[in-house]
Structures are given as C-alpha cells and as structure tokens.
Amino acid sequence: MNALAERVAAQGVGSIFLYTNEAHPGENYPHHTSMEQKLRHAQALRDVLKVTRPILIDALDGACHRAYGSMPNMTWIFNRSGFPIYKSDWTDTRSVANAIDYFLDVVERRRNQERLAPFRVERLDYRIQDQEAFYRGLARNGPKAVEEFRQAFG
Amino acid sequence: MLDADLLIRYNYDSFVPEKFEPWMRFDESPPLGQPAPDFSLTRLDGTTTRLSEIWSAHLYTIVEFGSFT
Numbered sequence A: 001m002n003a004l005a006e007r008v009a010a011q012g013v014g015s016i017f018l019y020t021n022e023a024h025p026g027e028n029y030p031h032h033t034s035m036e037q038k039l040r041h042a043q044a045l046r047d048v049l050k051v052t053r054p055i056l057i058d059a060l061d062g063a064c065h066r067a068y069g070s071m072p073n074m075t076w077i078f079n080r081s082g083f084p085i086y087k088s089d090w091t092d093t094r095s096v097a098n099a100i101d102y103f104l105d106v107v108e109r110r111r112n113q114e115r116l117a118p119f120r121v122e123r124l125d126y127r128i129q130d131q132e133a134f135y136r137g138l139a140r141n142g143p144k145a146v147e148e149f150r151q152a153f154g
Numbered sequence B: 001m002l003d004a005d006l007l008i009r010y011n012y013d014s015f016v017p018e019k020f021e022p023w024m025r026f027d028e029s030p031p032l033g034q035p036a037p038d039f040s041l042t043r044l045d046g047t048t049t050r051l052s053e054i055w056s057a058h059l060y061t062i063v064e065f066g067s068f069t
Helices: A002-009 A035-048 A063-067 A093-111 A131-141 A143-153 B004-010 B017-023 B051-055
Strands: A013-019 A055-057 A075-079 A084-088 B040-043 B048-050 B060-066
Touching: A002 A013, A002 A093, A002 B060, A013 A035, A013 B051, A035 A055, A075 A093, A084 A093, A093 B060, A131 A143, B004 B017, B048 B051, B051 B060
Parallel strands: A013 A055, A013 B060
Antiparallel strands: A055 B040, A075 A084, A075 B060, B040 B048
C-alpha cells in the first residue's frame, strides 16, 4: 500500500493509514486503555511496519472505525466531496490499485468531454492468503495473540 | 464524554469470538455515493485533524484502517 500511495500521489491521490483498536491484543501490544498508549502503539507501528503514509489515530472509543463497519483491515476511497466511492472489508493492494486507476481514468475521460454518470457495482475480489506472514504478525504482538487466534480458527 | 462500557468492549483484551464478532459490521457501513460521516482524528504528533480535512485536500483519498495485525 505504501508503494501504491507513492505511485498515485502525483495524480492528486492522498493516502492515510488510520490506526484502530488492536485486533489481536498480545503481551507486546495489548488492548488500549488510554489515548497516550494508543498514540505510542501507532508510533511503534510506523517504525515496525515501516508505514510511510501519514498515520492518523482514531478516538479511543473507535468512533470513526465503528461508523465505517469496524473491520480490522478495511480500505475506503473517498472523493473530494467526502463521498465514499470504494469500500472493501479487507485490504488488498491489487484491488485498491485497480479501483484507483479506474477512478483516475474517469477524471481523464471527463477531461476528454465524455459525459459520465455514476452507477453501483458489486464485485468479489481475491486476496493472497499468507498464513505464515499472518502468524509472524501475531507473534510480533505476543504469544497470547497467537494462541487466541489458534483457538478461534485453528 | 466517553462511555466506559463501550471503551472496554471496543478495546477488547482477548481475541475470542464473543468479543470480536460483534464488531464485524461491514454490512452496516455507510453506502457508496452518499456523504460520509466525518470524525476527529489525531496525528502522530498529538495534534488533531478531521477526516473531512483529509478528503477535501485531494482528488481522491485512500484510507486503510488497521492495527499491528
């Protein structure tokens, strides 16, 4: 997602990472009990996961995250008027890239005087399932996170 | 005013179904093509901004929600 953000930045596309609750709290990154702790976790996330996009932190009660469906790793795309034009319940860079390239092409087509009207579309996209990488992420949070995930999903 | 019960439920301390499943509410999320809800957010330096400040500054804005996992 960092590379995608860099690729489309010059075309007027902003990208942010919005830090939420810890989906898999563990010994190293436990559940949040204060905004100060949440801020520290977000700073650590920037350094550990090497997030180069601006990171913004939701309120301690997850007001924004909850309003948008509170899935652990969603991606939304907004237009300048504040209308969501893409939402996915999981983040997949190829899916997001496909969508943002389409929307940038819409801008180009309008520049070329095409008359375009919005319509709704639903689509089932596919993401890579990398269990080893996922478990490495859980282990980073701590043994508790690994064990709880195993118990929940095997 | 923060709701103490909500804070505990949202910031669940264990990844167990009875604690995380109630938050899987994507089907209830805002529809596409209509004005989206706006919220105050905090930058890493502790200053605040709003989601609307972000989206209004760009042609499009990609927002990834997430945590360490």
